[in-house]
Amino acid sequence: MSQAFGDYLRAVRERKAADDPAFSLRQVAGAVDIEPSYLSKIERGIEAPPGEGTIKDLAKVLAEDPDVLLALAGRVSSDLQAIICKRPALFAELLRTFRSLPNHAVARVVREVRDGDW
Amino acid sequence: MIELHSDELIFTFPKLHACLREKARGWIDARVAAATSEEKARLPDSREKLHAEFEWCIPKVRAAISFLRTLRIPDDGKDYPLPPGLGRFPVRHVDDFSGVPEAWKGHGGVMMPMHKTEALWLHFSSDYPMALKIGAGGICAISGERWSTTLYSRPQNYVVLPYQPWLDGFRVSEGVIRQFVAVPLGKGLTVEQQLTGEETWGGLQVQAFPMLADHNSTHELELALKTKWQALIRPPDTGAGLGMLYSMECITRCCVGEAGLGAGGRMKQKITRDPHGSEAWDLAENSRCYVHLCMADDWRNLTGTPPPHRPPTARDYTNAGLPWFDFDACTPPVSGETLLAGVKSVNSLIGEKTGMELSANDTITPSNMVQVRPRPTGVVREF
Numbered sequence: 001m002s003q004a005f006g007d008y009l010r011a012v013r014e015r016k017a018a019d020d021p022a023f024s025l026r027q028v029a030g031a032v033d034i035e036p037s038y039l040s041k042i043e044r045g046i047e048a049p050p051g052e053g054t055i056k057d058l059a060k061v062l063a064e065d066p067d068v069l070l071a072l073a074g075r076v077s078s079d080l081q082a083i084i085c086k087r088p089a090l091f092a093e094l095l096r097t098f099r100s101l102p103n104h105a106v107a108r109v110v111r112e113v114r115d116g117d118w
Numbered sequence: 119m120i121e122l123h124s125d126e127l128i129f130t131f132p133k134l135h136a137c138l139r140e141k142a143r144g145w146i147d148a149r150v151a152a153a154t155s156e157e158k159a160r161l162p163d164s165r166e167k168l169h170a171e172f173e174w175c176i177p178k179v180r181a182a183i184s185f186l187r188t189l190r191i192p193d194d195g196k197d198y199p200l201p202p203g204l205g206r207f208p209v210r211h212v213d214d215f216s217g218v219p220e221a222w223k224g225h226g227g228v229m230m231p232m233h234k235t236e237a238l239w240l241h242f243s244s245d246y247p248m249a250l251k252i253g254a255g256g257i258c259a260i261s262g263e264r265w266s267t268t269l270y271s272r273p274q275n276y277v278v279l280p281y282q283p284w285l286d287g288f289r290v291s292e293g294v295i296r297q298f299v300a301v302p303l304g305k306g307l308t309v310e311q312q313l314t315g316e317e318t319w320g321g322l323q324v325q326a327f328p329m330l331a332d333h334n335s336t337h338e339l340e341l342a343l344k345t346k347w348q349a350l351i352r353p354p355d356t357g358a359g360l361g362m363l364y365s366m367e368c369i370t371r372c373c374v375g376e377a378g379l380g381a382g383g384r385m386k387q388k389i390t391r392d393p394h395g396s397e398a399w400d401l402a403e404n405s406r407c408y409v410h411l412c413m414a415d416d417w418r419n420l421t422g423t424p425p426p427h428r429p430p431t432a433r434d435y436t437n438a439g440l441p442w443f444d445f446d447a448c449t450p451p452v453s454g455e456t457l458l459a460g461v462k463s464v465n466s467l468i469g470e471k472t473g474m475e476l477s478a479n480d481t482i483t484p485s486n487m488v489q490v491r492p493r494p495t496g497v498v499r500e501f
Contacts, residue, residue, distance in 0.1 A: 113120040113127065113407050114213055116226030118323075 003045035005072040010043035012062050023062070032057040049073035120405050122228060125206040129248070129326040129405050131179040137331045138339060139176050145343050146172055157351040171350060175342035181244035181279055181326050185209065185230060185409070188286075189432045190237040191297055193383035193465040194481045200286065200385065200443035200490075204429050207231065207238065210421060212410060217420050219374055227408030231417035231425035232300035232377055235464065235476060239286040239298070244279040246328060249392070249399045251276045251406075252285055253323035254298065254379040255310025259288050260389055262313060262457025265323055267406070271396035274389070274452045276327075281390040281449055288381055288458045289389050293451055297382030299464050300411055307467050308378035313457065320378035325406035327399040374420055375413030380464035386444075388451035431478035442484035445491075 016023035029039040032054055041047035049055060055073055059066035070077050076084075084091045098106050121128045146168060150161065162168045186203040207230040212222050215229075222229065232238065242250065249269055251258065256265040261275040269276050277285060287295035288309060301307040303320045311317045392398075414425035436442070465476045 111121070111211065113122055113211065113228055114226035115120075115406055116224050116408065118225045118319075118408055 005049045006043045006045040008072050009058065012064060016062065028061055031061045052078060120407050122209060122211060125209040126182050126184040127228065127324065127407055129181045131328045131403055134328050134331055134403060135179040138179065142172055142176050142339060142343055143169055145340065149347055153351065160351050172343060172346055175339065175346050177246035179246045179328055181242065181248045181250065183324060184241045186239050186241050187426060187429055188237050188239055189429055189435050190235060190299060191383040191385060191432055192479050192481055193463045193476065194479065196481065197294055197384045197386050199484055199487060200387065200445055202441065202443070203241065207426065215420055217374065219376060222410050225408040227410065229410040229412050231412050231414040233414040233428050234300065234302065236300050236429065237297050237382055239284055241284050242279050242282060247394065248279040248329065249276040249327040250279055251325040254288065255308050255317065255321065256319035256323065257310050257313055259285065260452065264314065267325065268401060269327060269396050269399055271392060273454055273456065274392055278390055278392045281447060286385055286387055288461065289452065289456055290458050290461065292453045293386060293388050295385050295387045296461065296463060297385055298379045299382035300377045301380040301464055302413060303376045303378045307380045307464050309381055309458065309461050310378055312461050317378055320376050321411045322409040323406065324409060325404055327401060327404045329394065329398050330400045333398045374416045377411035377413050381461045382464060388447065390447060390449045391452050433478065433480060433482050436482045436484055439486055441486045441488045443488050443490050
């Protein structure tokens with residue numbers, strides 16, 4: 001998981017760095033307030049992904065979806081966790097229902113109108 | 119299966135759709151087997167691609183029902199033409215709101231807001247023949263009988279899609295309805311109260327029955343498939359096929375207070391007699407939905423969103439020179455007596471109870487009349 005996160009992060013950063021030096025390893029590490037060597041180790045999978053706050057900062061600097069980066073790091077953002085923890089059984093059932101659906105079906109979440117007792 | 123999209127109830131029958139697709143594929147494969155080598159050369163190079171070419175011919179077995187805001191026509195004994203549609207009522211899942219009455223939770227379905235004495239009409243469209251039962255407060259709006267979950271042809275207790283494009287009220291005689299008008303439950307103003315002596319249901323009830331797959335619909339499907347087949351095997355410089363056969367171009371006439379429906383003014387509107395016969399409908403495969411009516415004043419508390427504003431009065435609308443509509447589908451109407459013939463209007467009941475009359479009930483003379491005719495399907499009008 002951490003390797004996937006590192007690979008993805010490195011690919012995105014290097015693609016941007018090819019056009020803009022602001023995305024060099026040093027510059028990006030400075031922008032999110034971590035050491036360049038630490039960021040390098042994360043990108044190579046030597047270090048585990050950083051905390052949620054740093055991942056969100058990286059997403060902001062690289063203009064990436066923070067939920068995607070968090071998912072690659074094997075994490076769920078705290079706001080999503082709060083939503084799920086409020087009704088865990090319901091959301092667990094919902095997510096399992098969606099597991100095998102194709103993307104277009106998930107994107108178009110429709111709900112049947114429930115018929116009751118009358 | 120019923121879904122709610124953009125304030126519209128969508129009834130679909132996936133099993134029936136799959137059955138029609140299988141029939142279509144069998145028909146296509148038989149045609150390919152019997153085709154000449156010249157014809158085969160004009161067909162797509164794979165069976166999947168060929169089937170995909172015919173996909174549009176297969177009805178989705180879908181019916182849509184929307185609830186339209188409109189003017190309340192005067193209740194003065196005159197038979198009025200069709201008033202306009204002023205946009206859809208917002209419709210929401212009952213399950214999404216915790217403050218709804220317990221009975222609504224039990225019934226399931228959806229809900230929408232209506233102002234006191236506001237009128238509505240139901241707009242229908244479908245790509246496949248359907249029989250649709252409409253109840254108001256547990257009373258069949260066509261026959262006046264108590265709600266039942268089956269179809270009867272004598273007296274007919276349903277409308278037939280796609281022939282019936284809309285329903286504005288309770289059928290009180292041949293070619294005449296009394297407009298659906300929202301009234302608070304518990305005041306004795308509903309048709310339900312008059313015919314049953316109690317007001318326990320309220321709201322609207324809708325139930326759809328698709329046509330049996332092996333009934334006439336199969337002939338319609340074959341006609342669509344033949345048309346497409348001819349277009350495919352025809353040399354490429356000739357024209358293409360027709361539009362959807364089943365579709366009918368319908369124009370758009372352009373604590374919680376529970377509401378029920380009373381009878382409003384009289385309006386000219388035919389209920390099309392079932393041309394297929396009651397044995398055409400699939401009684402086993404049906405879907406139903408309870409549509410609860412919430413008094414508009416309580417809608418904001420319940421949902422956090424404002425209800426639509428009150429519609430204009432019939433007089434203001436008419437004085438502004440805006441159109442009324444006249445429509446004749448040229449199909450035989452449901453005839454014969456109905457239990458609804460003698461129902462008293464909301465205006466009469468208010469008069470009996472209070473000695474007063476409904477506001478904005480003065481007689482008007484619609485002047486800007488627009489004739490509406492069903493158009494041939496799939497034909498684009500040139501200019």
